Amino acid sequence: MNPEIAIDLFKTTVMFALYIVAPFLITVMVVGLLSSLLxxxxxxxxxxxxxxxxxxxxxxxxLVLTPWLLRSISEFTITIINRMPGLAH
Incomplete structure (x- = not known):
């Protein structure tokens, strides 16, 4: 595996993790701000x-986002598994 592929794979994984965690972080931030204001x-x-x-x-x-989370994580996993043969070069 050459460094460009490894960097691209790492960047994709980090961006996906941020994409998945963002709704939770935003919710905690808004609820925390409102409760602090209260x-x-x-x-x-x-x-x-x-x-x-x-x-x-x-x-x-x-509970609300479970279907979206499962679909997103499974699509990402399938994409990464499909890219694995190309990583062996």
Whole structure:
């Protein structure tokens, strides 16, 4: 395997990982911002008020995105497996 192919494979994998993780990161960021804003407005400084909504939002998002995640990961895996014979050069 020459370095160009290895770099391309690594770049593809990292970009795919970011593509898969982005909805979760954005959700946690938005929920965290809203809960922090709520805590600032109400002067409640309870740590569970930031953790619980994030956990609930992530669980709900995981349930909603499961079909998309499975389809995307299986398509990526099939693509990488199909590229393997070309990597042996």
């Amino acid at each position: 805590q600032s407005v109400t002067s409640l400084q309870e740590p569970t008020l930031t953790f619980a909504p994030k956990l609930i939002a992530l669980a709900g998002l995981a």
